[in-house]
Amino acid sequence: AQSVAQPEDQVNVAEGNPLTVKCTYSVSGNPYLFWYVQYPNRGLQFLLKYITGDNLVKGSYGFEAEFNKSQTSFHLKKPSALVSDSALYFCAVKSPRGNNNDMRFGAGTRLTVKP
């Protein structure tokens, strides 16, 4: 079965600095990988996904993620953090096989961007 690990519960960065939120995965075959963001008392908002093709994926709000098959990682990055980026970030994986849309989420990483 597929699984995701987000090794950091909390990431703190200063506004204007680059940010990285880490994610590693385990799945049979080529994975489908997703990043979502959750603001307080809100549902999950889609940021970006990797299905196939270019390993560098660009998404919403200036975020990007790099798929690294050898390291089974899909880290989320942004060149210059904003205070408004402070939120809870979830990495998720789907196996390309099977008969349903079971998406496995990590436990989440809380990003705090300080002015």
Add this chain to the structure above:
Amino acid sequence: ETGVTQSPTHLIKTRGQQVTLRCSSQSGHNTVSWYQQALGQGPQFIFQYYREEENGRGNFPPRFSGLQFPNYSSELNVNALELDDSALYLCASTPTGRRADTQYFGPGTRLTVL
């Protein structure tokens, strides 16, 4: 906004009661998935409905059941509520049943079981 709505926003029930949560998918989306997000955790897959039939289930007991209707709405029913059922319940719709599709989430229903 994703175009996915859920009702109610908040709900308080007592142990042993039954609850129905509702979701309205984006127009044209024929697949809906339900997730349970306990406090401090990532969402966990409950089940998925595709064209009004259950199309996959996570590790949840049969007292969690669902329905999907032709008008893109769906329900999550939970019987015999337990304290551990307290969580944020999220529904997500996708345009088709393809695994590569993005899931678009609603704002969730916060269920508290006392």
